Amino acid sequence: MRHIEIMDTTLRDGEQTSGVSFSASEKLTIAQLLLKEVMVDRLEVASARVSAGEFDAVKKITEWAAENDCLDKIEVLTFVDGETSVNWMLEAGAKVMNLLTKGSLNHLTHQLKKTPEQHFSEIAQVIALARSKDILCNVYLEDWSNGMRNSPEYVFQYLDFLTKEPIKRVLLPDTLGVLTPRETFDFLDAIVKRYPNTHFDFHAHNDYDLSIANVMEAIRAGVQGLHLTVNGMGERAGNAPLASTIAVINDFMPDVKTAVVEKSLYSVSKLVETFSGFRIPVNKPVVGENVFTQTAGIHADGDNKKNLYFNNLMPERFGRLRQYALGKTSGKANIEKNLQELGITLADADLKKVTQRIIELGDRKEAVTREDLPYIISDILDSSAIEEKVVVLNYVLTHSKNLKPSATLQVQIGEEIFEESAQGDGQYDAFMNALKKIYCQKNIELPQLTDYAVRIPPGGKTDALCETIITWAYNGRSLKTRGLDSDQTVSAIIATQKMLNLI
Incomplete structure (x- = not known):
């Protein structure tokens, strides 16, 4: 040679x-x-x-x-x-x-x-x-x-x-x-x-x-x-x-x-x-971030069936690992590959729900990470147990310097639709104040918020999925609801809607 x-x-x-x-x-x-x-x-x-x-x-x-x-x-x-x-x-x-x-x-x-x-x-x-x-x-x-x-x-x-x-x-x-x-x-x-x-x-x-x-x-x-x-x-x-x-x-x-x-x-x-400071294009051969990532579900399925979509450029040669992207083109095979890495097994019915949720998120967010999966699963399983009789149909949230944040929202309770506006110390506070006005019309007292926790997956970036966990005090007992979205305030609103359906 x-x-x-x-x-x-x-x-x-x-x-x-x-x-x-x-x-x-x-x-x-x-x-x-x-x-x-x-x-x-x-x-x-x-x-x-x-x-x-x-x-x-x-x-x-x-x-x-x-x-x-x-x-x-x-x-x-x-x-x-x-x-x-x-x-x-x-x-x-x-x-x-x-x-x-x-x-x-x-x-x-x-x-x-x-x-x-x-x-x-x-x-x-x-x-x-x-x-x-x-x-x-x-x-x-x-x-x-x-x-x-x-x-x-x-x-x-x-x-x-x-x-x-x-x-x-x-x-x-x-x-x-x-x-x-x-x-x-x-x-x-x-x-x-x-x-x-x-x-x-x-x-x-x-x-x-x-x-x-x-x-x-x-x-x-x-x-x-x-x-x-x-x-x-x-x-x-x-x-x-x-x-x-x-x-x-x-x-x-x-x-x-x-x-x-x-x-x-x-x-x-x-x-x-x-x-x-000269950034590597994500699709640059061998060293780009995306070059060992399968995105289409059919590719992950083929890799499960005798590595049909592998070539000689195996990532292990270069000290790297193959990844399976999660997004709107993901199929069950992509998700299963990522769940295997996390040591998680789901029933087929739950896997279908998780797949659908990832596709929905992928339409709004470029990619869902493996670290997002436990949050999505938690959200899916949590939501499955709640029958939706209350729906937050629409809302507008505003935030301006030196002006109080405000919220206008439209909520459907059963067959009735209500609309109210309010101000607050923050966007979520304004949302809750408008919601209280609606529930006053129904003579229903809302639970008291006792804890509000926000977390993102490890290593998450500014567009990471955000999980908001809210604890409520209601009739002498404690309720916990979760919301999941790439926007923190939206994830809090989702958690709040779950609370409205529970009470």
């Missing part, structure tokens, strides 16, 4: 994501995790000369790497600038430089305004200086992909020169993310065959969402290294994502291997998400 080197450039190219800037301590933490747990082969951690903060970050990383015998795995992007970048690296303690040079005649002519011979001469001087300072040199051919499209004679002229220099690797970036898979293979196949003794890395960008396809073709063409980023971070549409690339290599390319540990990919993904 052919080993493919993985160079992670999250801390350099990934940090070029708009709005992202890692602190020195964050960079060190990410570097440690990538090298020691994810087990990538190399890290590109910064660009030389960027800032004092960047220098401090590189120095922290190189000091740690030197103590842990992996300094040769730390790389820094440098420039053709005489002694400047080399001296910066020496001060930062780095030993591997990735020299940025021009890989297309268009860039060379219009940006540097130099001839190929002038450019090659300056590159040779930097490489010689780096070597004299015991710094290993890799070389980037910026805009190489457009160079192969529009000025291939220049690219080969440059490679003829470069492959005779004392460098370790040639780094070929699709800088603007413009390559098609066929071009990627054709260009790299021609280069690898012409220079069989040179190590080539491929650096994909994702502007056309083709980075993974291009990576596959690059491997097929014979490259020996890939540049990837955690969560696909990078300029514009980002770079080829680490997690997806490793999954594709492991599942579809049996003749090659990497050293990357799949089980560590999710943890580094979440760490980088936290440090960068």
Whole structure:
């Protein structure tokens, strides 16, 4: 099997994501995790000369790497600038430089305004200086992909020169993310065959969402290294994502291997998400929150019947678990899967009621969580024992700054319909005051509220289901009723309606 080197450039190219800037301590933490747990082969951690903060970050990383015998795995992007970048690296303690040079005649002519011979001469001087300072040199051919499209004679002229220099690797970036898979293979196949003794890395960008396809073709063409980023971070549409690339290599390319540990990919993904503030799309392959969640009931049913909806991307490979979403598309199978996880068994009749309740909630709320289930079951079983003779048909609740909250409600008692309005110290108090007016007309005294408790499932968010449990004193005894809704006041009104029917 052919080993493919993985160079992670999250801390350099990934940090070029708009709005992202890692602190020195964050960079060190990410570097440690990538090298020691994810087990990538190399890290590109910064660009030389960027800032004092960047220098401090590189120095922290190189000091740690030197103590842990992996300094040769730390790389820094440098420039053709005489002694400047080399001296910066020496001060930062780095030993591997990735020299940025021009890989297309268009860039060379219009940006540097130099001839190929002038450019090659300056590159040779930097490489010689780096070597004299015991710094290993890799070389980037910026805009190489457009160079192969529009000025291939220049690219080969440059490679003829470069492959005779004392460098370790040639780094070929699709800088603007413009390559098609066929071009990627054709260009790299021609280069690898012409220079069989040179190590080539491929650096994909994702502007056309083709980075993974291009990576596959690059491997097929014979490259020996890939540049990837955690969560696909990078300029514009980002770079080829680490997690997806490793999954594709492991599942579809049996003749090659990497050293990357799949089980560590999710943890580094979440760490980088936290440090960068760059949120992972929920549907991002391998690391997105939803990618191992079955939503349709038919899928859960199929999984119960010989795992019919499983593929090779098993969540356990990445330290994750399969989940079954609860919402309006849930069937009994989805709910049963979640109940199994909670150790709960329901009779068929109750299961049908719970299923219907979840579908109703799903029409109003994007998703119901597994943690919501015990609350829903409690609400269903509680409601089943109560015959509804009193119904709160409609209500309007208002709350304004420096004005008393008010409520207008319409209640049906038997065949009669009543409507009243009132103010109160809060929306629920206003609701109760209006309700008391209605019951005064019926000469019925309402129970006294003695306790009011609200709770949401553990880890619940602002849209979580809310259970309100109200204790009432009535005719010398205590009543407890529950209400369940994503709105706290509404859940209290539901609990109150249950009380009205009980009395």
